[in-house]
Amino acid sequence: MKILVCISHVPDTTSKINFTDDKKSFVTQGIQYIINPSDEIALARALELTEKDGGTVTVINVGDNSTEATIRKALAIGATDAVRVNAAPRDAFFVAKQIAEYAGKNSFDMILCGRESIDYNGSQVPSMVAEMLSLPAVNSVKSLNVEGSTATLDREIEGGKEVVTCPLPCVVSATEGMAEPRIPNMRGIMSARTKPLTVIEPVTAENMQQIVSYDKPQPRTQVKLIDAANVAALVDALHNEAKVI
């Protein structure tokens, strides 16, 4: 099987998020970058599937050269080769167009993405790629198995799951449960240095949106502590003060 895994390069989950004074941009100083958590899950499952049945795993990232360490990490974890589309990701449509362009020319059996990127949280890229390539897609997938040319998947729904089948090729977005993320070992790290990382130039895409400004949520006022011996006071406060029960 030939699998394409889309990885985005995002601030570490422990990052404190800050913006410039004009609120226009995100302060990247002091931020550690990682492979987006659900993309790590997708990558791990892609490796399991190809280890079992043979095949290759190509990772793709749309990003400027600051993402190369993140891409090398994916190679160290076990991807066969990598592609970087040399452009800062402007919006989901732009990113999807780059991935669809590359995938369209290099017939993959499956395009695996993460459920959402933890920076812009769009959950947009996977379905956009699918639509651009006229492929079926299954999102928020907790379990993925492939038999011949059919995938069987558990998709997350409100309060449960749905079991679906889908013919290959298809686009799948991964969430918790699909696989355990892998940590690169020494041999992986050594071999990642010599694995192919191809840089390609972006195709043009229409610009239909821009971020006007960022804001942080209002901090909460000081917590009101209630004595553990007087739980009734909490119920009273929730009813009469907060008015939520």
Add this chain to the structure above:
Amino acid sequence: MNILTYIETADGKLKKSALEILSYGAAIASQTGGQLTAIAIGDVQADELAKAGRYGAAKILHANDDKLKQYVGQAYATVVAEAAKNVQADVVVLSNSFSGKGMAPRIAVKLNAAMADGAVALPDTGNGFKVRKTAFSGKAFADVELTSKTKIVTLVPNSYKAVEQAAAGAVETFSPQINDGDFAVKVKEVVKASDKISLPEAEIVVSGGRGLKGPENWGMIEELASLLGAATACSKPVSDTNWRPHSEHVGQTGLAISPNLYIAIGISGAIQHLAGVSSSKTIVVINKDPEAPFFKAADYGIIGDAFEVVPKLIEEVKKFKAANS
């Protein structure tokens, strides 16, 4: 602006989030002098279709082809895109639910429309079209300007209040073109705890962490939740160790929720957990460690042992309910 909302249903009834997006769509329509159309797909009860009119839809389209009984994102997206063209919608609004998130990006590509996911407030239509959406998993908001002719917005459940009005809308059958190619995904089985309140839509959420020691102690969490009409949730390590299902995991890498009331029991309040729950309107923290970081992000706190405090809270809620029913 003409607005089209895709209204989700469950067992033939409109979901709570459907009423919210109807009210939201109606507000944009009246703000900009346009009309709201709603589209429902699959089996929906007639009185539920009529109900959409009372939440602001001037027209309710119902696509009820036999093939459309079960959700298939690709096919549903085709139907909604066709309806949008039909009513010349300027804005298409969907819920930021699992289904909505699957369809909206496809509709955006079909209509060459920009998309704002996870909107939390009405757009500013004074000069252009700006939408406030969540970013960095609840750690921030972004105001995004959409400049395309058609725009797609997905609305976070619980972020806009549904309001019923004294109005009615006309229900019409909508017969879209059906493409067999759109039905590649086949649903085999739906596994659902149907008596449970859906976590993303819940107004009250009772959540437990590693402080509860083991899955056998969730009885009191479920009891408190059922007394309050709440959904249950948990921290990541709790679902990682299979004490609770993954679908209950909230936080940066789980679900992001914004209920009116979030009660966190035995959860330390790590930054990744807070990211997914910090937009809750009121937060209550019960933790035996006075230094737990969650107290800094809470409105009310009880420092104490959950195994003592929660049973007392259950008793007090029972008393409260008896006095207020």
